[in-house]
Amino acid sequence: MGPGQPFLLRPDGAPDVDVLAFFASASYKLLSEQTQLSYAKDLRLFLSFLESQGRPWREATPSDLLDFEYWRRRDPDNEHRVSGAKFSRELAACKKFFAWQHKHGVTASDPAADEVASAGGAGSRSLRPRDARPVRVKWITPGAYRQWRDVGLAGRLPDGSADRSWRGRNDGRNLAFADLLWSSGLRLREAGTLLVQELPAVDNPGQFLRARVGAGVAKGRGRDFWLSASARRQLEAYVLSTRAEAVSRARREGRYEDMPGRQVVVGQDRSGLRVRDGDGQVRTTTLDQLDWRDRARLFVQEEAGLAPATLFLGDSGLPMRYESWEAVFSTANRRCSQLGVPVSCYPHMLRHSFALRMLVTLLHAFDRRMGLTPEERRDYRMLFGDPWILVQTLLGHTNPQTTRDIYLEPVSGLQVDLFLNAGDSTGSEQEFTDFVQRHLAATGLVNDGGGGRG
Structure with missing residues (x-):
């Protein structure tokens, strides 16, 4: 075994x-x-x-x-x-x-x-039940997410003011992680095991930046993903502040010196990473070959000393187990409940919500905003792909039916409603957003925070 x-x-x-x-x-x-x-x-x-x-x-x-x-x-x-x-x-x-x-x-x-x-x-x-339907997942609107994030993770009060009793020590880390999931649609294990070196450069142009999930932690195979530039900047702020403090503290306390199974990166080229183990043996591996355990043991040598290669660290300066984020979200949910905020969230909900936002945006782009004729729309889809296929690519699903059946139930009737009820294509972006919000709220599957701030 x-x-x-x-x-x-x-x-x-x-x-x-x-x-x-x-x-x-x-x-x-x-x-x-x-x-x-x-x-x-x-x-x-x-x-x-x-x-x-x-x-x-x-x-x-x-x-x-x-x-x-x-x-x-x-x-x-x-x-x-x-x-x-x-x-x-x-x-x-x-x-x-x-x-x-x-x-x-x-x-x-x-x-x-x-x-x-x-x-x-x-x-x-x-024996297979006839009512064996996919779990009815929940989604969260942007406004409800911001309310949950500000109250649950950032320690603000429901009216947006600062809570003077708040004593959060890892606000920057927790906010950066949540925004990473919200803007990228990554799975919990994929995001929770990212290495610092896998992040795209902060100064890359564009609103969304491309990065890659290693096959060893992805579900099925490695793939590209995209995160927003604002989420990337927030990650950088975390790396330079809370994370740097945790690393310095761990060095002073000698936590990295005798860590069992430690692997230190000593070089990198086209063939992969060269890592040295505790016995001084050097081997070559690739980012795709590293599973979550390998990543937790991987270190890099900086001027001030050793540092974990893993992005997200605990107070000890050691890599967080990706499962521990569930407890962070649960704590935020309890705080929201105690303060009367009718919003709860869990990591995979952010993946669902990312898929929903992307599909709604792409449907709108294809069917309304671009003003294409049916023939032009058909040619455009042949060139760039159906919106469902594009969302499938963003999520890393191997089967587009998974995308349709499990994640995107609230939009099953959206295209019909857009045609019948959304007015002509000259309407404002806010009118479109308001219409979609009403449609999604009517499904009973999307948490809009009860009309909270946003």
Whole structure:
């Protein structure tokens, strides 16, 4: 078992070699790191359910899966019933597990086949729920985001004035991170593991600057992304202030000298990075090959001493684990709630909102603002791509249907409303913005802050 790889033990603490063999298999390791963790948790739940029923998992039958589905989704005695979408993911984990075990002769049959016998012998039915729809994600409008950001992260009061009781120590870092997600649509792991050297130059021209996500932390493959120039300037301010102070403090306290597994960059060329380990051995790697653990151990040599290559650091001067940003957002949500601000936010919501803003902007550019004839619009789309495809590129999705089905539900009827209700193309940009705001608010999926500042 490799470092960080999930594994399960029996209730008595003993290992089950066949379960561990699945976690060590190529079938499992080819899954993304996050999917591996999710599947391990789902399997733990199902295997524990079987254990509670006195059923060895090697003897599991389709009826056991039907019982599990009933308990998870419809049992009135279960206070934690789940949606069809959640159960579908649990079923996918069971299917992969039992298909692998059956292929390797551990089980006589595969109880997680698509079609299973119904109770009482009344034919067969699919275990996959018919209502297994993607999770209804939430979005946030620009005004609501600014309100959440100012109150929750910057420590202001709901009226915009300074809160004299606020004692935030990492305001600059937290604001820079949130604005990075808001302006780029990066995933939490992608943004939370960025290296300083991966940021574009501050003086690059343009309102949006191009950078790259390394394949080792991206979901699926590396890709380009864009962040706003204002977000880049804020990141630079953080690097020169709060981050520099944390690094200086860590140097004085000797935190970097004996850090286990430390890798120091000693050079870079077209072939990649040359890094030296604690034994003095030098090897060559690339930014695409660095996963989040490698990045947390990577250091650079500055005039004043060693410094982490990772952009976002904790008070200790050591790299933050990207998962810890969830707690930062939760703390901001609690502050907003305590002050009566009806806005909450979490990291992936900013990715959803980025996708929504980009699509609305592109739809408007294609269908209204550019004043193109149908023929010109068709030619333009053939040259530059459909708005959905452009948003897919910005998000790094491999399948445009993911972009359509999961992230952008609020705009399902926007193009029709634009045609019927938005007036002619001579309307002002503010009129267009107000119209879209009304449309999105009517869906009930978009948080506009209850008409708060913005």
